[in-house]
Amino acid sequence: MPDGTSDRPGLRERKKARTRAAIQSHALRLFTDQGYDQTTIDQIIDAADVSASTFFRYFPTKESVVLFDDFDPRIIAAFQAQPQGVPPVAALRVALREAFVGLTAEQLEEQRERLALVLGVPALRGAMLDQLSQAMLLVSEAIADREDRSRDDFAVRTIAGAIVGSMFAVLAQLADDPDAELADLIDEAFSFLEGGLRL
Numbered sequence: 389m390p391d392g393t394s395d396r397p398g399l400r401e402r403k404k405a406r407t408r409a410a411i412q413s414h415a416l417r418l419f420t421d422q423g424y425d426q427t428t429i430d431q432i433i434d435a436a437d438v439s440a441s442t443f444f445r446y447f448p449t450k451e452s453v454v455l456f457d458d459f460d461p462r463i464i465a466a467f468q469a470q471p472q473g474v475p476p477v478a479a480l481r482v483a484l485r486e487a488f489v490g491l492t493a494e495q496l497e498e499q500r501e502r503l504a505l506v507l508g509v510p511a512l513r514g515a516m517l518d519q520l521s522q523a524m525l526l527v528s529e530a531i532a533d534r535e536d537r538s539r540d541d542f543a544v545r546t547i548a549g550a551i552v553g554s555m556f557a558v559l560a561q562l563a564d565d566p567d568a569e570l571a572d573l574i575d576e577a578f579s580f581l582e583g584g585l586r587l
Contacts (some may be wrong), residue, residue, distance in 0.1 A: 405458070408446045415453045424454075424509045451515040456507050458521065463487045464530050476521050476531045480551060481578035489571040496570060503563040524552045529564045554581055 414435040418427045427433045429450055433443050466483035474482075491499070506512045528548040532539040554577040562568050580586075 397483075404446075407438070407442065408456070411446060412440060412453055412456070412499075415450075416498065416505075419505055420501060424505055424512070426535060428534075430457075434488065442557070449515075451512055454502055454512055455519055459487055460526060467530055467549055468534070472534075476534060476547065477551065477578065477581050478532070480527070480531075481574070481582070483571060484555075484574050484578075485571050488574060491570065499570070500563060500566070505561055507560070507563055520552055520556060524548045527551055554578065 401547050415427070415432045418431055418435055421585065427450075429440075429443065430451065432450075433440055436443070447456065463480075463483050466486045467480050470479035470482055506516050524545070525548075528545050531537070531548060532541060532544045535544070537544050555574075558570070558573045558577050561573055562570055
């Protein structure tokens with residue numbers, strides 16, 4: 389029998405997500421129209437029709453407007469839900485596909501726009517390096533917990549680094565190839581990982 393609970397976020401969380409997405413959408417339009425460096429936070433605030441306090445509640449910097457997404461918690465939750473006994477790389481491959489396969493054409497285009505900005509703007513490339521470092525830590529912790537290993541286990545960190553590096557390769561390919569499918573690129577990258585990185 390249903391117990392009345394649901395995995396769907398509550399009204400407050402949905403409203404916050406809509407506000408965050410609206411700010412990002414207006415910011416990306418401005419970045420595309422007039423350039424990242426030429427766009428100020430005040431211009432984004434005016435375009436999104438929000439207060440300064442609202443903007444900074446969601447995004448502490450201009451860089452974070454481009455770099456923020458909510459994929460990490462969804463990916464980790466899907467990874468943790470994979471059956472025990474499935475190797476960590478295979479489990480993460482499934483989790484990533486589940487997180488990205490349902491993106492709409494509009495969402496994929498927004499991802500491409502963000503990637504083009506990150507790869508083309510030095511300040512964003514620098515900020516993304518910190519984000520990749522945080523992603524490697526998150527993946528390391530998830531793998532260590534699943535495999536009952538220490539979180540500072542070098543083998544775990546190495547696997548996490550290979551996974552995060554492969555995802556960076558996926559994103560770079562997605563930015564270069566307008567016809568590429570994100571889910572298919574993830575599968576191809578992980579087939580290399582699971583095959584021992586043989587060419």
